[in-house]
Amino acid sequence: MSDRARASLARVLDDLGTTLLDLVHPVAERPQEIGGVVIHDRLDEPVLPPHALVLGVGLETEDDVVALLGRLGRERALALVVRAPVPAGPAVREAADRAGICLLGLSRGVPWAHLAALLRSLLAEGDVGADGPQSLGGLPAGDLFAVANAIAALMDAPVTIEDRSSRVLAFSGRQNEADASRVETVLGRQVPEPVRELLARRGVFRDLHRSHDPVLVDPVTFAGVVQLPRLAIVVRAGDEVLGSIWATVTGPLGEARIQAFGEAAKLVALHMLRVRAGADGQRRMRTDLLSTALTGGAGATDALGRLGLAGSPLLVLAVVGDDEQERLGDAFAMHLSAVHPRAVAATIGGVTYGLVPMRPDQVPGADERAARLARDFLDRVGERLGPVAAVGPVAPDLAGLVRARTATDRVLRVLRENPRGRRVAGLDEVQAESLLLELRDQVAARGDRPSGALLRLAEYDQTHGSFLVVTLRAWLDAFGDVIAAAASVPVHPNTFRYRLRRVTELGGIDLTDAEQRFALMLQLRVHRLPESGT
Incomplete structure (x- = not known):
């Protein structure tokens, strides 16, 4: 054992x-x-x-x-x-x-x-033989589809088991005996949004969460057709709501069946907790192993071996969103597994990293394929979670894996702080911006302040409510094109030319000097100065 x-x-x-x-x-x-x-x-x-x-x-x-x-x-x-x-x-x-x-x-x-x-x-577990699956209530532990079929046989009605967000976790057979909304629910693995909104307006979810007994839900209209009634009950583990069970019924139910439906919720709770416990355990182990591999050092080689990734060049990707990172990470792991069955993904420190093993002949052009893979994933999940993806270099060995993880972190920071419409990038596309962010960190850590001409202009703006720093930034960003720079502020070109003369006079700046222009552009990017003098 x-x-x-x-x-x-x-x-x-x-x-x-x-x-x-x-x-x-x-x-x-x-x-x-x-x-x-x-x-x-x-x-x-x-x-x-x-x-x-x-x-x-x-x-x-x-x-x-x-x-x-x-x-x-x-x-x-x-x-x-x-x-x-x-x-x-x-x-x-x-x-x-x-x-x-x-x-x-x-x-x-x-x-x-x-x-x-x-x-x-x-x-x-293991007491009845290592090969035998654990059972709960006479059914394989965690097999929610078997549980749904058992409840359906008990109720003589098609059944779904759903999570707290009305996503379908399992369903029984005989769904063809149900109605259009149930068919769409099963096909889409999610209760249709119009039905969910209608149930919410009727207070059905409120009543379900308040009751420990089955609740009979009156028919709703979907696609212009009145659907069948439902018998529903919340699945709880103590005070925590895990999900719900929904049976499509066609007529009155006896007290014995309603009571049996209520008892079934207790069994479903045990199975749902077992599923979650198993998933959490696998997720923790995968996360620990992947974290060890990405940080290098002692144990990293063994971690890669236990992940089944030893000896292969590895493509490194990373995704992060504004919210629901665990859900985004699970979707990313599923997406990668469809591409390669040995791919591994886990969420570490709020970022989901993915490793995809490659053959040596696949390394050339891997960055382009990885970018397509990342874009395809982002297109699938949409923009609601605000996801961005970083493509790291292919790691030929353990040292390369650590460098690739660092590269993806740098790319993600740029995409989060200055996306500029980009959702996927590699380090070669954002390296200059990444270096500027790192330089900004160093400047902030030392407490450095603007100096020389830029300091004089900033102080003049603060005292007089003028816009000389804004003018200088616009001119430099437009490569000296006064018309384009004036339009970006926006002011009349003649007004812009006047302000630009004041910049050169008060700042003592020679705008024809390339070294001075570079120094000013660098300072403007690493120091956070106000956009105007007001």
């Missing part, structure tokens, strides 16, 4: 900690493998296996917890779970340290039965 297959306390916290459990008081140097899950009963104290995880149902006071910790320490238990808020004063913490027991808090609203079922399912 593998370490992963046998549940440890660390794995329980990884899989369930974000939603159900909180580590209140850790204890160092304790066995991590859980020997069993036991529910505490003060009237009929159970026999504990070694390293038991004990569910402290009904514990309310510090005295209750301290007394139980003393007994659990004598029986070599591993951890105690208490309903939040956990009474964890000095006496409790001292008792936990003395007993060598970790203290966990169970979130408010989470049924003890849900927690016990999840813990026992984690503990059971």
Whole structure:
């Protein structure tokens, strides 16, 4: 049996900690493998296996917890779970340290039965053979399509399981028996926006989230046709809404079926948590390995090997958006996997990096293909999330991979701070702008201020409310074309010529001197000066 297959306390916290459990008081140097899950009963104290995880149902006071910790320490238990808020004063913490027991808090609203079922399912992995899939409620754990079909058979109606944003996670068979909106929902894996807006206006989502029982949803009109009614229920894990189940019904339902539909939501919650736990675990491992590879140093070679990328030239890309980076990253990972099955993507520090392995004969022209790949992805996701993409150089080895990651970071900064209509770029396209940004950072870090002619002009503008710095910047940007520069400000060309004479007089500037022009252009880009004298 593998370490992963046998549940440890660390794995329980990884899989369930974000939603159900909180580590209140850790204890160092304790066995991590859980020997069993036991529910505490003060009237009929159970026999504990070694390293038991004990569910402290009904514990309310510090005295209750301290007394139980003393007994659990004598029986070599591993951890105690208490309903939040956990009474964890000095006496409790001292008792936990003395007993060598970790203290966990169970979130408010989470049924003890849900927690016990999840813990026992984690503990059971591998106990029925390494090749057999884990099951929950007699169905393969995490197989939401199997769950949807089971509920459909129970209800004699086609069913969808949806997330909180009405995206379809799974659907049953017999969808041809439903209506047009359900067909479009299944095909698009998303409830049509007009239907969702209508349900929201009717208060359907509000009623669903307030109720713990199934809600009968009256028919809506879609594409000019009245659709069938729905029976819906929210799927919860404690106080957290995970999603919902929707059954298309054609007639009245008996009380027994409605009750069964409500019970099904509890099973769906377990499967959805298992799916999320597995996805989160895979995402964390992929992120850790990719982060190690991109930073180089000890462990980087091994990380590339575990990612299945060792020995290949690697194309490096990166994407970042204004919002919902995790969702953008998942979409990017799917996009890359369609191009190459061994491609890997993960979000690190708010940026999603992607590595695509290449054959040596594919390296020439790789940057152009990568740019097309990035543009195709951005076209698919649209502009709502404000995404931009950087194309790094092909990395022939580990040192090249670190340099390529640095290059993509530099490109992304330029695209975020000065996009100029660009959504995809490589370093060769923005290198000068990247150098200016780095120079601006150094100038700001040293606290340097404008000097010489530029300082004199800036001070004159501030005192007199004039626009000499703006005039100089416009003239330099227009390469000395007075007509174009005047139009960009905008003022009459004669007014612009007058201001330009004042620039040369007050600043003591010779605009025919190339060195002076370059120095002024550089200062104007690295110092943040006001756009006008007002």
